[in-house]
Amino acid sequence: MSRPGRAIRLDFALFRHPPEACRRVGKVTSLVSSDRTDIGRRRASNQDAKAVLPANPQQFRSRGWFFMVADGMGAHAAGELASAMAADRVPKIYEQRSQFSPPLALRLSLEQVNSEINAKGESGFEFKGMGTTCTTLVLLPRGAIVGHIGDSRCYRIRGGTIEQLSRDHSLVWELESAGGMSREQANDAAPKNIITRSMGPHTRVDVDLEGPFPVNVGDVFLLCSDGLSGQVTDEEIGLLAAELEPQEAVTALIGLALVRGAPDNVTVVVARTGEEEASKTSRKDEAWPLSEEATTNQRQSHQSWTALTIAAACLLAALMFNPLSMLTKEACLASETVRAVCLFGSIAALMAAIAALLFAFSGFVAKPARGRMLSPGEFLGKGPYRRYDCTPTEPLVEGIVASVEQSAEHLAPPDRDRTLSIVARARQHAAAGSFHEAVTAVAEAITIHTSDIEAARSDETIRISSEPPPHPHPPA
Numbered sequence: 001m002s003r004p005g006r007a008i009r010l011d012f013a014l015f016r017h018p019p020e021a022c023r024r025v026g027k028v029t030s031l032v033s034s035d036r037t038d039i040g041r042r043r044a045s046n047q048d049a050k051a052v053l054p055a056n057p058q059q060f061r062s063r064g065w066f067f068m069v070a071d072g073m074g075a076h077a078a079g080e081l082a083s084a085m086a087a088d089r090v091p092k093i094y095e096q097r098s099q100f101s102p103p104l105a106l107r108l109s110l111e112q113v114n115s116e117i118n119a120k121g122e123s124g125f126e127f128k129g130m131g132t133t134c135t136t137l138v139l140l141p142r143g144a145i146v147g148h149i150g151d152s153r154c155y156r157i158r159g160g161t162i163e164q165l166s167r168d169h170s171l172v173w174e175l176e177s178a179g180g181m182s183r184e185q186a187n188d189a190a191p192k193n194i195i196t197r198s199m200g201p202h203t204r205v206d207v208d209l210e211g212p213f214p215v216n217v218g219d220v221f222l223l224c225s226d227g228l229s230g231q232v233t234d235e236e237i238g239l240l241a242a243e244l245e246p247q248e249a250v251t252a253l254i255g256l257a258l259v260r261g262a263p264d265n266v267t268v269v270v271a272r273t274g275e276e277e278a279s280k281t282s283r284k285d286e287a288w289p290l291s292e293e294a295t296t297n298q299r300q301s302h303q304s305w306t307a308l309t310i311a312a313a314c315l316l317a318a319l320m321f322n323p324l325s326m327l328t329k330e331a332c333l334a335s336e337t338v339r340a341v342c343l344f345g346s347i348a349a350l351m352a353a354i355a356a357l358l359f360a361f362s363g364f365v366a367k368p369a370r371g372r373m374l375s376p377g378e379f380l381g382k383g384p385y386r387r388y389d390c391t392p393t394e395p396l397v398e399g400i401v402a403s404v405e406q407s408a409e410h411l412a413p414p415d416r417d418r419t420l421s422i423v424a425r426a427r428q429h430a431a432a433g434s435f436h437e438a439v440t441a442v443a444e445a446i447t448i449h450t451s452d453i454e455a456a457r458s459d460e461t462i463r464i465s466s467e468p469p470p471h472p473h474p475p476a
Contacts, residue, residue, distance in 0.1 A: 030274020031065060031139070034246040038254050040227055040262035041453065047072035047079035048225050048267040049087035049132075053095065057276070063098055063105075064140035065277075066091050067269050069152045071133040071225040073198065074121075078130035082117050082200050086134045089113045094138075101288035102138055103209050103380060106147040108292075110134060110199065110207045114149075117200035131200035135166055135223055139273065141280045142376070143212025144221065146383065149199045152267075153229055155237065156213065156384070157220040160391035162238030163384035165210055169197035192230065210381035215279045220246075220272045224253075227266035231257040236400060238390025243439040246270040255446035256400060258453050259407045287373040290380075392435030397442065401426055404445045411452055419445050 039046040053066035070086040072079030093109035121130040133150025146154045151168040167173060171194040199205055220241045232253060241249045250268045257266045374380065401423050408419040422445040429438035
C-alpha cells in the first residue's frame with residue numbers, strides 16, 4: 001500500500017517537538033528510557049506518534065514496560081488521526097487485558113485498534129483509507145516481546161551488534177526476502193514507501209509477534225519510524241544508541257536525520273535495561289496461552305486442580321470428624337451432642353469431598369480442544385531478522401562526521417566555526433581509538449545544527465519536494 005501525498009497545512013505549533021522524556025520508575029526499577037518525535041524538514045504536519053507505558057516493579061512482573069511507535073498515512077489529517085488513535089488506544093487496551101498472557105493481550109489490543117481505525121475510516125470520505133504502522137515492544141521478566149504491523153522498526157543493541165527484531169512489511173523487503181533479490185536490487189526495483197501491511201485500511205489485519213527475546217543487563221532497545229531508518233544506517237543507529245545515554249541518543253539520532261534532510265517525520269524511542277530487567281526464566285514458568293480458547297482451558301485446568309485440593313482437604317476433615325476416629329472418639333462417648341455434631345460434620349465434609357472430586361474429574365475428563373500454548377523456552381516469529389556490526393570504528397564515526405561537516409556550510413559563521421572545531425576534535429579522538437569521546441563530540445556538533453533548525457522553523461516556508469535531499473552516506 002502506498003502512502004498518499006500529504007496536504008500542506010502550515011500549523012506552526014506542530015513545528016515544535018514535545019520536550020524529551022527520560023524515565024526511571026520505582027526504587028528497584030533500573031530501566032531508563034527516552035522518546036521524542038520531530039516533524040522533520042519537509043512535512044507540514046507530524047503523522048508520527050509514540051507511546052510509553054511505564055511499569056513499577058509489580059506492574060513489570062505482570063504486564064511489563066510497554067513502548068510503541070506509529071507512522072500514519074492518509075491525506076489531510078487522516079494519517080495524523082490514525083497514528084494518534086493507535087498511540088492512545090493500544091497501550092490502554094493492552095493494560096485492560098491483563099487477564100490474558102502478554103503476547104495474547106498484545107495481539108488482541110492491536111487487532112481491536114485496527115478495527116476501531118477501520119471503522120473511523122469508513123465513517124467519512126475525508127478519513128477513507130486512513131491507516132498507520134504500529135510497532136510495539138513489551139519488556140517482561142521472561143524477555144522482550146515485539147508486536148508489529150508495517151515498516152516501523154524495533155532494534156536491540158548488544159555487545160557491538162545491532163539486531164532488527166521486527167521485519168518490514170514493505171514491498172522492498174518482500175522482493176529481497178521472497179524474490180531472491182539483493183537489497184540494492186530490491187531498492188532499485190520498488191519505491192521504499194510502498195508497504196504491504198498496515199493498521200486500519202482493512203477490517204482484519206495480521207499481527208506479527210516475535211520473542212520473547214532474552215534481555216541482558218545493559219541491552220538497548222530502540223523503536224523508530226522510517227523517518228530515522230531511511231536517513232541513518234543501522235550501524236550508525238547502533239553506534240549512537242550504544243555509546244550515548246538514552247536521552248542523548250534520541251537527540252543525536254533525530255538530529256542526524258535532520259542534518260541529512262529529514263524528508264519525513266522522525267520518531268525515536270530508546271530504552272536501556274538494568275539488572276532488574278534482565279531475563280529471569282525458569283522451567284517452572286507457566287506456558288503462555290496464545291488464544292482465548294487456550295486461556296479458558298488453562299483456567300479450567302487450574303480450577304480442576306484447585307477442586308482436587310479442596311476434595312483432599314474435605315476428605316481429611318471427614319476422617320477427623322468421624323465419631324470413631326481417635327481424635328473425637330472419647331469426646332463423642334462423653335456427650336451425645338458432640339457425637340451428633342461430629343457425625344453431621346463428617347457427613348458434610350464427605351459430601352463436599354465427593355462434589356469437589358466430581359468437579360475435578362469432569363474437568364480432567366472433558367479435555368476440550370486445546371489452543372496453542374507458548375511454553376518456557378519457545379519463541380514466536382523468526383527474529384532477529386538482520387544483524388549488523390556497530391562496533392565503534394574510525395570509518396563508522398567518519399560517516400557521521402562527514403555529514404555534519406558538509407551541513408556546517410549552511411550555518412552562520414560563528415556556529416560553522418564552532419562545529420568545525422568540534423568535528424576536528426571528534427576526528428582526533430577517533431584516530432586515537434577514543435570512540436566514546438568521538439561520538440560524544442559528534443553529538444555535541446549535531447546539537448548546533450538542530451538548534452539552528454529549530455530557530456528557523458518559526459519563520460521559514462516549508463517547501464515540499466518530490467525528490468529527497470542529497471544523502472552523503474545512503475543507508476545500506
